[in-house]
Amino acid sequence: MIIGTSNMTSNIDNACSNDIGIPMIVMMENAVHAAMKHIDTKIHKSICVICGMGNNGGDGFGIARHLILKGIDVKIFAVGNINKLSECAKINFDILKNMDADIKILDEINLEYAKDRFSKSDACIDALFGTGLKRNIEGIYRKVIEAINEKSAYTYAIDMPSGLSSDTGKVMGISIKADKTISFEFYKRGLIEYSSDEYKGEVVVEKIGVPKEIKEKFHNYEFITEKEDISKWIKRRKKNDHKGSYGKVTVFAGSSGFSGAAYIAAQSAVKTGSGLVTLVTEKEIQDIVSRKLSEAMTCSYDEKNRVEKIICDSDAIAVGPGMGNNSKTLSKINEIMEKTSSTLVIDADGINSLSENLKLIKDYPGKVILTPHPGELSRLTGKSISDINSNRIDTAKEAARTTGAIILLKGNRTVITDGYNTFVNPTGNSAMANGGMGDCLTGIITSLCGMGTEPLHAAAAGAYIHGYIADIISEKQFVVNASDIINYLPVAIKEILR
Ligand SMILES: NC(=O)C1=CN([C@@H]2O[C@H](COP(=O)(O)OP(=O)(O)OC[C@H]3O[C@@H](n4cnc5c(N)ncnc54)[C@H](OP(=O)(O)O)[C@@H]3O)[C@@H](O)[C@H]2O)[C@@H](O)CC1
Numbered sequence: 015m016i017i018g019t020s021n022m023t024s025n026i027d028n029a030c031s032n033d034i035g036i037p038m039i040v041m042m043e044n045a046v047h048a049a050m051k052h053i054d055t056k057i058h059k060s061i062c063v064i065c066g067m068g069n070n071g072g073d074g075f076g077i078a079r080h081l082i083l084k085g086i087d088v089k090i091f092a093v094g095n096i097n098k099l100s101e102c103a104k105i106n107f108d109i110l111k112n113m114d115a116d117i118k119i120l121d122e123i124n125l126e127y128a129k130d131r132f133s134k135s136d137a138c139i140d141a142l143f144g145t146g147l148k149r150n151i152e153g154i155y156r157k158v159i160e161a162i163n164e165k166s167a168y169t170y171a172i173d174m175p176s177g178l179s180s181d182t183g184k185v186m187g188i189s190i191k192a193d194k195t196i197s198f199e200f201y202k203r204g205l206i207e208y209s210s211d212e213y214k215g216e217v218v219v220e221k222i223g224v225p226k227e228i229k230e231k232f233h234n235y236e237f238i239t240e241k242e243d244i245s246k247w248i249k250r251r252k253k254n255d256h257k258g259s260y261g262k263v264t265v266f267a268g269s270s271g272f273s274g275a276a277y278i279a280a281q282s283a284v285k286t287g288s289g290l291v292t293l294v295t296e297k298e299i300q301d302i303v304s305r306k307l308s309e310a311m312t313c314s315y316d317e318k319n320r321v322e323k324i325i326c327d328s329d330a331i332a333v334g335p336g337m338g339n340n341s342k343t344l345s346k347i348n349e350i351m352e353k354t355s356s357t358l359v360i361d362a363d364g365i366n367s368l369s370e371n372l373k374l375i376k377d378y379p380g381k382v383i384l385t386p387h388p389g390e391l392s393r394l395t396g397k398s399i400s401d402i403n404s405n406r407i408d409t410a411k412e413a414a415r416t417t418g419a420i421i422l423l424k425g426n427r428t429v430i431t432d433g434y435n436t437f438v439n440p441t442g443n444s445a446m447a448n449g450g451m452g453d454c455l456t457g458i459i460t461s462l463c464g465m466g467t468e469p470l471h472a473a474a475a476g477a478y479i480h481g482y483i484a485d486i487i488s489e490k491q492f493v494v495n496a497s498d499i500i501n502y503l504p505v506a507i508k509e510i511l512r
């Protein structure tokens with residue numbers, strides 16, 4: 015699904031009306047019908063609709079009309095200077111007037127009356143501002159938003175909670191706290207940022223009839239990953255395939271006290287479907303882990319010639335899980351980079367050890383995927399964790415452009431980007447927040463790269479599958495561990511590809 019900005023909305027509006035002649039009022043009516051699908055008129059029998067003067071307000075007036083037609087008790091409040099109604103908002107406003115609807119101008123004088131109505135209604139619909147919010151909210155608008163937040167039993171926000179920037183998710187002075195946000199055509203970029211979480215409630219996105227060609231002309235190459243994407247990106251197994259068809263991957267991982275990371279990363283690659291997986295690690299770790307790994311091969315750093323051959327033969331290599339943030343890890347990365355140009359998936363200590371040596375990535379002839387959590391990205395970029403988490407998409411894009419790597423910024427709504435094309439992952443939950451999960455993700459992504467999935471897509475697909483499994487398991491379990499994910503991988507991938 016395309017992620018949208020306010021600029022895109024206005025470009026698309028213009029293109030729809032000017033280039034192909036769909037009048038704005040038609041789009042608005044489509045938006046109104048789409049919104050009606052999500053307003054629960056079985057429970058909400060009395061509703062206040064609060065409208066601004068722009069097209070978001072126009073949507074609100076249209077929704078009010080349809081609610082009246084359904085027999086709902088509707089009170090409509092218009093906030094602002096009626097002479098400034100947008101063209102389409104005025105059409106819907108005038109229809110309501112002609113229908114003798116209960117419509118009032120909400121100003122300082124009747125604010126108390128409005129508050130009383132808000133508190134006595136089953137729900138309020140916020141149609142004050144959508145993508146056109148430009149400056150901080152003050153005066154009567156601020157008071158109305160405060161009143162809705164205080165008095166409304168249930169709040170629907172139309173397109174955006176009024177007060178949140180649709181591009182950044184930042185609160186412009188004050189914002190509606192919605193129970194449900196009904197957004198049109200795109201998942202608004204601001205709703206992805208963590209700052210929106212307190213305000214947006216459940217988010218639904220409805221198509222309103224924008225032709226595909228127009229959306230493709232104006233989008234910013236930012237998407238939410240969907241199940242259908244994964245099935246396009248992952249290679250199907252064909253009748254006469256053999257293990258050579260599914261890639262040879264190698265996992266450099268583990269050190270004293272961190273044998274689990276090595277096991278998890280290697281076993282995740284096995285269960286994702288790699289043809290051949292080899293774990294390369296310290297002798298001590300090899301002795302521990304080889305007993306658990308039935309399908310993967312193991313090799314110790316001491317077997318120098320064998321390590322060299324394994325590197326050269328690999329289709330994709332993971333480096334970092336449990337290796338320790340030290341010069342040894344960096345020298346392993348160096349050694350790998352000198353001998354191959356296959357895709358490298360670098361996680362954990364691999365990322366930390368590269369922080370001071372970013373030039374290595376730029377000079378590497380193959381693709382590099384870095385999978386930092388915000389702490390690791392903070393070390394890599396020098397930005398604080400709070401700065402990273404308050405602007406996740408742009409920070410990840412910037413890091414990708416400066417390092418030359420594909421960046422997978424972990425956490426809720428993981429961001430995957432090469433700096434130009436960006437995917438935001440919709441799956442996963444906090445039951446996954448425990449040690450070993452990142453190692454598991456590294457194994458999955460490396461395996462997909464080895465099978466021939468394009469690295470950016472492998473990273474986005476890996477994050478999707480990883481979170482998809484956690485979402486299923488967490489319905490029955492309080493916590494989801496990497497071993498739970500590993501066991502479910504073959505079933506989940508089959509389900510997703512079906
Ligand atoms: N193609 C689509 O996707 C479709 C989009 N549609 C809908 O249109 C919405 C976008 O409509 P829009 O562009 O008219 O902007 P909108 O959000 O109503 O805000 C502008 C109004 O707010 C005012 N205003 C702004 N900031 C303010 C502030 N801080 N404090 C006070 N006032 C402020 C501004 O006043 P002004 O700045 O002119 O003084 C103006 O009156 C979109 O979110 C969706 O709901 C659908 O109808 C169908 C097709």
Ligand SMILES: Nc1ncnc2c1ncn2[C@@H]1O[C@H](COP(=O)(O)OP(=O)(O)O)[C@@H](O)[C@H]1O
Pocket residue numbers: 387424425426427428441442443444445446447448449450451452453454455480481
């Ligand atoms: N609240 C959450 N919502 C969605 N995904 C999460 C959440 N918390 C953690 N995850 C996912 O779990 C994984 C944790 O990885 P990481 O932080 O590297 O853990 P570890 O270092 O223990 O392996 C990441 O893929 C992350 O996106």
Ligand SMILES: [K+]
Pocket residue numbers: 070140141142143144171172173174175176
């Ligand atoms: K709104």
